[in-house]
Every structure is written in C-alpha cells, then in structure tokens.
Amino acid sequence: MATEAVAGQAPQRISLLRVLGPAHVWALGVGIVLVGEFMGWNFSVGKGGAMGSLIACWIIGLLYTCVAMIDSEVTSTVAAAGGQYAQAKHIIGPLMAFNVGLYLVMAYTMLEAADALVVGDLLAAVAGELGHDSLHTEPFVVLTIAVLAWLNYRGVFATLTVNFVITAAAFLSIVILFVGVQPWKPGEMLQHRELLTDLPYGWIGVIAAFQFGIWYYLGIEGTCQAAEEVRSPARSLPYGTMSGIITLLIAASLTWYIASGLLPWEYLGQAATPLYDAARVTGSTYLQVFLFVGTIFSAIASANGCINDASRSWFSMGRDRYMPLWFGAVHPRYRTPYRAILFLIPIAVSFAFTGLLDQVITFSILSGLLGYTFMPINMWMFRKKWPLDTIRRGYVHPFHPLPAAVLLALCVATYFATFLGYGAQLLAMMAFYIVASLWFAFHRYKYVRRGDQFSMPWPKPRGY
Amino acid sequence: MAKYSPPKQGKAGQVFDSLFLLALVYITLFAPLVLGLTGGGTTTQTVDQPTWEALGQNEVMAKQWEHLGYTPETAAELITTRFDYTINPVALIVTAIVIIGYFVFLIRFSDKEYRQVIAERFGKDK
Numbered sequence: 001m002a003t004e005a006v007a008g009q010a011p012q013r014i015s016l017l018r019v020l021g022p023a024h025v026w027a028l029g030v031g032i033v034l035v036g037e038f039m040g041w042n043f044s045v046g047k048g049g050a051m052g053s054l055i056a057c058w059i060i061g062l063l064y065t066c067v068a069m070i071d072s073e074v075t076s077t078v079a080a081a082g083g084q085y086a087q088a089k090h091i092i093g094p095l096m097a098f099n100v101g102l103y104l105v106m107a108y109t110m111l112e113a114a115d116a117l118v119v120g121d122l123l124a125a126v127a128g129e130l131g132h133d134s135l136h137t138e139p140f141v142v143l144t145i146a147v148l149a150w151l152n153y154r155g156v157f158a159t160l161t162v163n164f165v166i167t168a169a170a171f172l173s174i175v176i177l178f179v180g181v182q183p184w185k186p187g188e189m190l191q192h193r194e195l196l197t198d199l200p201y202g203w204i205g206v207i208a209a210f211q212f213g214i215w216y217y218l219g220i221e222g223t224c225q226a227a228e229e230v231r232s233p234a235r236s237l238p239y240g241t242m243s244g245i246i247t248l249l250i251a252a253s254l255t256w257y258i259a260s261g262l263l264p265w266e267y268l269g270q271a272a273t274p275l276y277d278a279a280r281v282t283g284s285t286y287l288q289v290f291l292f293v294g295t296i297f298s299a300i301a302s303a304n305g306c307i308n309d310a311s312r313s314w315f316s317m318g319r320d321r322y323m324p325l326w327f328g329a330v331h332p333r334y335r336t337p338y339r340a341i342l343f344l345i346p347i348a349v350s351f352a353f354t355g356l357l358d359q360v361i362t363f364s365i366l367s368g369l370l371g372y373t374f375m376p377i378n379m380w381m382f383r384k385k386w387p388l389d390t391i392r393r394g395y396v397h398p399f400h401p402l403p404a405a406v407l408l409a410l411c412v413a414t415y416f417a418t419f420l421g422y423g424a425q426l427l428a429m430m431a432f433y434i435v436a437s438l439w440f441a442f443h444r445y446k447y448v449r450r451g452d453q454f455s456m457p458w459p460k461p462r463g464y
Numbered sequence: 465m466a467k468y469s470p471p472k473q474g475k476a477g478q479v480f481d482s483l484f485l486l487a488l489v490y491i492t493l494f495a496p497l498v499l500g501l502t503g504g505g506t507t508t509q510t511v512d513q514p515t516w517e518a519l520g521q522n523e524v525m526a527k528q529w530e531h532l533g534y535t536p537e538t539a540a541e542l543i544t545t546r547f548d549y550t551i552n553p554v555a556l557i558v559t560a561i562v563i564i565g566y567f568v569f570l571i572r573f574s575d576k577e578y579r580q581v582i583a584e585r586f587g588k589d590k
Contacts, residue, residue, distance in 0.1 A: 096574040191524045201546075201547065281532060354494075419556060421547045424503075425502035425503065432488060437569065441577075444481065446470060447470045450585075451584030453581050464578075
C-alpha cells in the first residue's frame with residue numbers, strides 16, 4: 001500500500017495496480033538486459049580479446065548463478081515489495097538499505113542513459129551511410145527518454161506490454177542473424193579460424209574483461225522490483241525470472257559466436273553497435289535492416305524497463321522517508337510513481353549527452369557490482385539472525401556458505417578488473433556513495449520512523 | 465522503548481534535499497566524465513605509413529575492416545590503442561581501503577540503526 005503524501009496534506013492511501021503476469025516479468029527482466037547483447041558486452045573484448053571475453057562471460061555467469069541462488073532464498077522469504085532494498089531493511093539495517101536502493105536507481109538510470117545514447121549513435125551512423133553525415137544525436141536522446149517516461153507516467157501495464165512485444169522482436173533479430181550467417185558452413189561467412197587470436201593481454205586481460213562481462217547479464221535481478229504490481233508473485237516472479245535467464249544465456253552465446261566470427265577483435269572491442277556492424281559486414285541488406293530494428297528495439301525496451309525499475313526504487317525510498325516524502329506519491333489517476341519518474345529524467349539525459357558509452361556503462365556496472373557485494377553479506381546475516389529452523393523459507397539454497405563465498409570472491413575480482421583501466425571512475429563512484437551515505441546517516445535518517453521499517457511477521461532476530 | 469516520532473520535513477527542506485542529491489550526482493559522477501578525468505587508461509602506438517600487414521592484420525581481417533569502411537590509415541589508431549595494465553600499488557591499496565572502509569562503515573552504522581529498529585518493533589530485552 002502506498003501513500004499519496006504531500007507535506008502539509010492529509011495522507012491518502014492509493015496502491016500500485018496488480019496487473020502483471022509472467023510474460024511481463026520476463027519482458028521486464030529480459031527487456032532491460034537483452035540490450036547488453038546488442039552493445040556494451042563487446043567492451044570486454046577490448047579489455048581481454050575475443051577469447052578473454054568468452055571466458056569472462058562464463059565466469060561472470062557463475063557470479064550470476066550465485067546471485068540467483070542467494071536471491072531466491074531471500075526473496076522467497078522477504079515477501080515485502082522493493083526487492084533487495086526491502087531485504088536490506090529487514091536483515092542488515094537502514095543505511096545499507098538506503099545504499100542498496102541507490103545502487104538500483106543508479107544502475108538503472110545509467111543503463112537508461114546508455115540505451116538512449118545508443119539509439120542516437122545508431123541513427124547517426126545509419127544517416128551517415130545514407131549520405132547525411134552531420135546528424136545530431138541529442139534530439140533523438142531526448143525524444144527516446146521523453147516518450148518512454150511519458151509511457152511510464154501513464155501506466156505500467158501499457159508500458160510493459162509494449163516491452164513484451166519489442167523485446168520479443170529484438171530477440172528474434174538475433175536468431176535471424178544467427179541463421180543468416182549460416183553457422184553450419186564455417187569459413188564461408190563466419191571466419192573464426194582467421195579472426196580469433198591469442199589472448200592479447202594474457203590472463204590479466206581475462207580478469208580485466210570481467211568488468212564488461214557483467215554486461216551480459218546486468219539487471220536480470222530487477223524482475224523482483226515488480227513484486228508489488230504482479231498478480232501472483234509466487235508464480236510469476238520465478239517463472240518470469242528463470243525463463244529470462246535462459247533467454248539471456250542463449251542470446252549471449254549466439255551474440256559472441258556471430259560477432260567474433262565476423263569482426264576483428266580490435267574493432268569489436270570499441271564498437272557502439274557490434275551486432276548491427278556484424279550484420280553490415282555480411283553484405284545483406286535484409287540482415288542489416290533486421291539488426292537495425294533489433295538494436296533500436298532492444299535499447300528502447302531496456303530504457304523502458306529501466307525507467308520502470310529506477311522510479312520504483314526511488315518511490316519506495318520516498319515512501320519510507322529515506323528520500324523526501326514528496327517522491328513517495330502515486331498518481332491519483334494512473335497509479336504510477338510519477339514524481340520519481342520525472343525526477344530521474346534529467347540525470348539520464350545528461351549522461352547520455354556525454355556520448356561516453358563505455359564510461360556510462362561502467363557507472364551502471366559498478367552500481368550493480370556494489371549490489372552483488374551486499375548479497376553475500378546479507379545471506380550470512382540472514383542465516384545468522386534467523387537460522388533455518390526459526391522462520392519458514394519459500395526456498396533454501398544448498399551448499400551455504402559456498403555460493404556466498406564464491407560470489408564475494410568474484411565481486412572482489414571484478415573490482416580489480418574495473419581498477420585495470422577504469423580506476424579513477426571506480427573512485428568517483430565510491431565518492432558518490434560515501435558522501436550519500438554520510439548525508440543519510442547524519443541528516444536524512446532523522447525523518448525516518450524506526451520500528452515501522454520492519455514489517456515482516458518474523459520473530460526477533462538472534463543477537464538483538 | 466518509547467516510539468520515535470520523526471520531525472516533519474517542510475517543502476523547503478524537501479526541495480533542498482532533492483537538489484543536494486542532484487548536485488551530488490553532477491559533482492561526483494558527471495563532472496569527472498566531462499572533464500576527462502575518468503575513462504579507459506590506454507596508450508596508442510603510432511605507425512608511419514600503415515599497411516594491413518604492418519598493423520598485424522591478415523587477409524580476412526583486412527577484408528572485414530574494408531567492409532566496415534576503414535582503410536589502414538583510418539583503422540590504425542583503433543588497432544594500435546591498447547589498455548595499460550601496469551599496476552600502481554599505491555593506487556591499488558588506496559582503492560582497496562576505500563571500498564573495504566565503505567562497507568565496514570555501512571555494516572557498523574547500519575547495525576547501530578538496526579538495533580533501534582528492533583528495539584522499537586520488538587521491545588528491548590538485552
């Protein structure tokens with residue numbers, strides 16, 4: 001239940017609408033992440049070569065397996081809306097919850113900026129090929145974000161229904177490209193034998209590639225953000241998330257195979273739209289058009305889902321007074337967190353205007369990575385404060401504490417990967433979260449109600 | 465434990481807090497980006513009169529570059545730009561301390577706040 005709360009007015013209870021099914025959850029998760037197959041993942045090729053990127057894809061796949069195991073246990077037990085943010089509130093404490101909420105907002109807002117940037121870059125590239133060299137990207141960036149923000153403002157059902165259709169079309173374009181390059185005839189169109197090289201930086205390059213290896217999967221955990229608007233969370237969330245992960249694994253494998261068989265690694269490692277470029281070198285106009293549409297659709301679907309998720313995290317924090325209460329309002333007619341949606345628009349537009357795709361993506365990756373670092377800590381505390389026999393869990397993951405330990409080790413390796421080449425940006429991101437944490441701890445928290453933050457019907461945690 | 469009643473924040477306070485957060489995003493994240501203080505630590509090697517062979521590209525690679533609209537001259541910078549993975553130990557230690565210190569602060573301060581939450585929700589008995 002949300003609160004339409006404006007300072008000085010009597011609160012009025014309005015809830016978000018429960019209208020979403022498993023297909024919408026799939027569309028929300030895959031819609032956000034699928035764009036990672038159309039752009040961004042290939043920067044891992046730049047950091048470690050094509051083979052290094054493939055190894056990073058597998059190892060980071062292990063990181064996400066640990067994320068899925070841990071998240072399944074905690075999410076199936078913490079049945080409160082807000083995903084990892086609600087988990088942190090109940091298990092670790094308010095300051096951690098504030099940070100986790102902020103990780104979600106920043107990861108999704110930066111991803112939204114990267115999506116809009118790619119739309120602009122692709123349109124400019126295609127205009128260049130058609131003889132119009134000086135097309136400005138900025139109007140398309142603004143138009144993309146403005147239209148999607150308007151859709152989100154008007155209602156979640158229409159928004160995610162649109163996502164379902166365009167995500168499915170984008171996924172289909174990858175399959176069409178895969179068939180179009182005739183993988184059953186190696187050496188004809190796909191040239192892996194001639195294009196694949198040794199590791200250009202050795203094994204340190206493979207570790208460095210972990211940074212952008214995250215991009216193959218980043219955001220799939222966002223499906224639990226929709227918990228409050230799903231008709232049947234116990235059924236829709238696991239089905240939607242699991243089918244989403246399977247879709248991504250297939251798409252990631254196809255993407256690497258196609259792109260590394262068509263493009264030299266030095267080009268692939270810095271390309272803004274690698275799959276579109278792969279279609280271009282096939283010489284087929286049909287494939288080029290399909291991949292143009294697929295890239296645009298994936299970027300739009302991703303930005304659409306990001307606006308949805310970022311605004312809901314910001315809204316949740318406003319509702320709990322972690323942010324100004326003004327953001328905790330639901331639109332009286334459309335039942336959407338409209339103020340949170342509007343507030344985040346200028347941030348996304350500004351970062352998209354920089355044109356620095358790898359760096360905008362890095363901000364998103366780092367926020368995601370900080371969130372994954374929280375998860376093993378959260379898991380250890382959860383089992384310590386509520387051992388298995390004290391509360392009923394929807395799912396108990398096996399081999400604890402092995403997944404938590406592996407996840408933490410892989411997070412440390414990925415921080416090191418980011419330090420290699422993007423160290424200054426890593427420190428800038430940490431500066432942001434440190435100052436924000438001090439602001440919350442010593443200023444903002446005084447506006448937060450204490451006992452109301454714990455809403456689960458659990459016994460008192462052990463040790464308190 | 466007596467229930468904590470938070471003060472009400474007025475409109476001006478809410479506007480100030482919102483602007484503070486916006487300013488924080490632009491100062492710590494946006495400014496370093498546009499001022500060129502962040503980004504890939506790379507080095508570029510100059511090749512005089514580049515050819516595909518001199519750039520280490522075989523026949524198939526050269527053909528694909530040409531499909532993409534590149535010549536050896538226009539592709540040279542892309543091909544010869546490499547990440548510099550030389551590790552500065554001081555920078556690495558400082559980065560590690562910042563990240564570990566941040567998480568230690570988060571966990572310790574969160575625990576302090578969490579104890580208040582639990583005490584108010586369940587009553588204090590230890």
